[in-house]
Amino acid sequence: MSKKVQAKGTHVAHETQLRRWITIGKPADQLYALWRDPATLPQIMAHFAQITVIDDTDADWQVKGPLKKSFRWRSRIVEQQPGVVIAWESLDGADVPNEGMLQFRPAPGEWGTELTLTLRFNPPGGALGKKVTTLLDLFPKEQLSKALHRFKSLAETGEIPSLDGQPAGRHTERKDKEA
Template identity: 30%
Template sequence: MATLTASISGHSMADTAHINLKWPERYVSVIAGVKMGFSGLVHIFSSPVTSLFKLGTSGYLLSRGLTGHCELYEKVGKTSTEPVSIAIRTSVTIDKPREELYTFWRRLENLPLFMNHLKSVEMLDNGSSRWSLKLPVDIAALSWDAEITHDEPGELIAWSSVPGANLQTTGKVRFIDTPEPGVTLIHVVIMYHPPAGLIGATLAHLINPMFKKMVEDDIQNFKRYMDLSNSLPIAS
């Protein structure tokens, strides 16, 4: 094991720019590669086709673990060991006082009125809520619980999914007065954290542009909704 550690460490110092695997995943890849390679060698005569497949996979896993670089990860956009996340930031000005906009947004049940990617938001109590995300073409829905993490009346609302939620997400909206009376600038930041591993990296690569477009459209919908409304609707 000491030799293995030295080999991996030596390569990491020589080529850190291409490392996109963390240590636990690298060790698992090496161990799995050794086991699969041994199995392939043992059964090379009794099951040559299966054994050749195992040996090929073993070589890939060993290379993946020893170098710390995964070609599949790189192809889906994961080029470092940093966690994959989807961050969307957008701003818009709305011809409404910030207190009105804050009051409307703080009633979280209102969010699906302009956020098309949300199927529903149900308030469980004053700080807790259950969110349901509507995926494209309405192929499925994903639900998770969240809680308000910061609340400054008239100025800021921040929320986060609870630990262990199906989807790890955080969000923040800030309401800022502009020099023009009755006009508010809002800053919105929403982050999604896909699952770890290749599936998560693939999902992040594929849905990052999709989520960015959805959130930007939703904030523009918020502007249109508020500009056209003469009174604030109250969710039942």
């Protein structure tokens, strides 16, 4: 990533960097095109963010935080090379100044493509905000892993698995006993 994220009045020492990777059994150019499809990002990030794609480079993000607080920002793609890299950064006024990069590399043994997702951000509130963010898992590493796994499912199967709208087995038994 090209520059350090620095919120106004916040020292870069409070910056958090997260990195996750996954191998997907598809060529890099197909994965790049799927990621850049305007419908993809809102789908794969739906587990923790509401994203509205504005145009070919900009998107509005809203993430629910602790105590019913929402954090908002607009991101802009600042670098893209088909099948190689997509990089973005938040615009001025972001509640959570951030930047990210998705890199595409051939996987060893011709097993598809290795994707590396890196996110760098300044938690709201400086050092105290970083501690609170860590304690409350506002942007945990698991969120990045889950996003990559959701993307892998979408790329390899055409859908993201979901349990929404499906009753749990134990509830079905309870209904049968009540009847």
